[in-house]
Amino acid sequence: MDQILGNLSLLFEFPVVNVKIILDGVMIGALFALAAYGLALVWGVMNVKNLAQGDFVITGGYVAWWLSGQGLPPLLGVPIAFVVLWGIGWVIYKLVISRVIERDLFTSLLATFGLAIMIAQLLNLMFGSDTxxxxxxxxxxxxxxxxxxxxxxxxxxxxxxxxxxxxxIIFMKTSRMGQAIRATAQDARAARVLGIDTDKVYAFTFSLNSAICGAAGAIIVMVWVIQPFYGISYSIRAFVIVTAAGLGNLPGVIAAGLGIGVAEQYGAHIFGIGYQQAVAVLLLLLVLMIRMLQQRRMRQSLK
Amino acid sequence: MKKLTYTGLLAGLIAGASMLFAHSSMAQECEDLVLGSAISLTGKYATNGVHAQNGYEFAVKKIAQAGGVKVGDKCYNFKVVYYDDESKGDRAATLVERLVNQDKVQYMLGPYSSGMTKAIAPVTEKYQIPMVEAEGASRSLFNQGYKYLFAVLSTSEQYLASAIALAAEKAQASGSTPSSVKVAIAVENDPFSLDIRAGVLEDAEKFGMQIVIDEQLPRDLSDMSAILTKVKLLKPDVLVVSGHSKGAATAVRQIGEQNIDVPMIAITHCEAADVVGNFGAAANDFLCSTQWAESLTYEDPIFGSASNYEKEFKSAYPEYAQKKVPYQTAQASAAVYVFKDAFERAGTLDKQAIRNALSATDLATFYGQIKFSEAGNNIAKPMVLRQIQDGVYNVVAPSNFASHALNWPRKP
Known part of the structure; x- marks a missing residue:
């Protein structure tokens, strides 16, 4: 307790620390937001809750890391990870996701959970467990x-x-494929009736998601560290952000991503770095409680 | 031309066969003496698990070359049966049951990590199987009253405690008192690192030092700027970080980025994180704890000196040519050597006699002196601190083995 109070007083004693905390939080939050946006996309369009989200991020990181080990300039790793993960995402869609997409919630959760374990172990076998x-x-x-x-x-x-x-964002707003994705998200059956090849849209969406994650991972490996089993912490944050922001709410996702980044940094400063992630999960609980209260009020007003 | 090749091949075959014959005739003299080990060949401990396995195998080979293990008037060669515990404790325990019950293994070599050792020690105790382990340093292994567990390595609370003594020494030399030293601690929340913290706290208390930061790192650490900001504000004289290789990598990188100015910084797992290769000059003047270094002056008749061990191991395992031989490998080899010594002193294969011989071990090895306490941990070998000086690891403590002087205060 003393330590918490001491940490709090540091914030007031040295106000400049707040600048540092917020800056750090915004920078890490931007990457959380990226992974979360991909998750929201897949969730909204295909109703698949991808638990392997964080593992795509880490895979992207390993792609970039491996390439830089081969002598390529590290910044080039980001676009290449994007492309490679696009391919991996497409293969995974065809092999796994396309088969669970029409099934109930638990099938897709289990399938992507299995994917997460497999990806982590494969990375471990290929690159070893060191950071x-x-x-x-x-x-x-x-x-x-x-x-x-x-x-x-x-x-x-x-x-x-x-x-x-x-x-x-520009792609989703202006391109034909972007429109088709948004149409499918609104009503898949109607989209099919109007001649949209929804299977293609699904494959595209899932590949796009994993490509975004891959690029995020390639950035993360340049700024922080990765390890084969780190995926889950990015998955959790992506889920927290999407749950807080809601589906199809892009500004919300960005705001929530940055917000969680900052909140985590404050949490780490005040309660100790061991509680950094606990802050994110605590926020999720708070958001869920507030949402429930809001909805209860809505139901009551409908009566 | 073709005929010539065939002749060459034939000659080679004959030579090979005669060598094989010579070898098998040697093997006939020495019977197999089977040791068992459940070790992490896959899963999160795989990297170090393989280091340990290579250390075991190298020692087995070296001991066979030196004439095997002489028990009474018979001669034996070690043979190790391995199972992969997949870095999972429950799996390891099952595999040890299988080694004992199905493979009839009577003597065990340890797994990798304190956690795995903790998982299997109750099983080996139950069957009264003597186990010499080389990779489990947690001191919680040695307060359970285990009778059949022996560890060649120093326990983990000693890992960074010597940094505190060093800081006290430096404080005195620079005209202030050890009690004026401020200590910052950031360790992971796992048994190993908490031991390290306990050791540091104990020693800091002895000197009357003030602990200004005492935080725990999360298991999936990739950002510790929150702690480092506090370090900047509170200006400790010593910073101690332990969080396996992720802790080392994150600390070195972010301490460089944030330009943290602390006179002494001590961390673990420098080599595992390859901080010199990855971060270059940012790693300079960090203190790294290690169980063993090839520049130490220890030696024994089987492996020669510590530097000779390094050289021969590298030629036997070329994949290590570009890096330092990890201490995990050296201590695994030492564990096999301890078994050889115990078998020869016991003069019998009876496992109870072996257990008693192990407990009476007092052996000088290339890895350091090995002498077990009542609890089974090695009390004869000190931990070593090395400092990264211009990208090279130089031993700076304990002072009687030190090859170089300490750079202090460290330049940010």
């Missing part, structure tokens, strides 16, 4: 007497995340 990261040879910018540090590598990573998100 890996790519070190970019960029400087770090310092502000406020060196209290706030922004590694240029992190900045590049976040900028890449933002441009990827922007590209996906």
């Amino acid at each position: 890996q990261s790519i070190q970019l040879k960029y400087d770090t910018l310092y502000f406020f007497d060196g209290f706030v540090d922004v590694p240029i590598a992190k900045l590049i990573g976040v900028l890449m995340a933002i441009s990827l998100a922007a590209a996906v």
Whole structure:
């Protein structure tokens, strides 16, 4: 308890720490938001809750890490991971997801849970269980007497995340495929009646999701570290964000992603870093409780 | 041309066959003496599990080359039966049951990690199977009253405690008192790292030092900037981090990024995380704890000196040529050597006699002196601290084995 109070008082004693915490939170939150957006896409369009989301992220990280080990410039890893994970996503869709898409909730949960375990073990067998990261040879910018540090590598990573998100949004808004995806999400049967090949849309959506995750992972490996079994923590955060923001609510996903990033950093500062993820899960509980209360009120008003 | 090749092949075959014959005639003299081991060849401990297995196999080979194990007037060669525990404790325990009941194994070599050792020790105790383990350092293994468990390595609370002594020494040398030293601790929430924390706290208390940060790292750590920000504000004199290879990688990277200025930083798992290869200059002046280093002056008649062990192991396992031989491998080899010594002193294969011989072990090895306490842990070998100096690991503590002087205070 003393430690918590001490940590709180540090925040007021050195206000500049808040700047650092918020900045760190926003930067990590941008990557959470990216993975969460992919999850929301698949969830909304196909009603598949993909528990392997985080493992796609880690796979993307390993693709980029392996390539940089082969001598490729690390930044190139991001687009390549995007493409490779697109392919992997497509294969997984054809092999697994296409068979569970019409089934009930638990079938798809079980299938993607199995996928998550398999991906993690495959990565472990292929690359070993040690943590890996790519070190970019960029400087770090310092502000406020060196209290706030922004590694240029992190900045590049976040900028890449933002441009990827922007590209996906524009694509969904303007392209034919984007329209077809949105139409399928609204009403798959009606879309089929109107001549949209929904199977193709599903395959595309799932591949796009895993490609987004792959790119996110390739950025993460440049900024933080990855390990074959880290997928689950990204899956959890993606679920928290999507649940909080709701499906099809893109600004909500981004806001929730950044918000959770910041909340986690504050949690880590105040309660200790061991409770960083607990903060995310606690927020999920809060959101669910608030949602339930809201809905109860709605039902009552309908009576 | 073709005929020539055939002749060559034939000659080769004859030579090979005669060698085989010579070998088998040697093997006839020495019977197999079977040891069992459930070890992690897949799963999250696979990397180190394989390091340990290679260490066992290398020792088996070296001992056979040196004439095998002489028990009474008979000669034996070790043969190890391995099962893969998939890095899962319950699986390991099942496999040990199988080794004992179906394969009739009477002597065990340890698995990898404290957790796995904890999982199987009750089983080996139940069947009264002597086990020499080399990879489980948690001190909770040695307060259960186990009678058949022997560990060649130093227990984990000693891993970073020597950094505290070193900090006290430096404080005194620079004209202040050890009690003015401020300590920051960030360790993972697992038995191994909590032991390390206990050891550090114990020693810090002895010197009357002040603990300014005492935090636990999550299992899936990839960002510890929250702790490092506090370090920046509270300015400790020593920072201790233990979180396996992810802890080492994250600490080195983010301490560099955030430009953290602490005079002394001690961490574990430097090699596993390859902090020098991955982070270069950012890893300079970090203190890394290790069970063993090839530059130490230990030696024995089977493996020669520590540096000779390193050299011969690398030529036997070329995949290690580009890296340092991990201490996990060295201590696994030492465990097999301890068995050889115990068998020869016991002069019988009776497992009770072997257990008693093990408990009386006092053996100088390339890995360090090995002498077991009543509880089964090795009390003769100190932990070693190395400092990364310009990308090279140099031994700086304990001072009687140190090859280099400590860089202090560390430059950020």
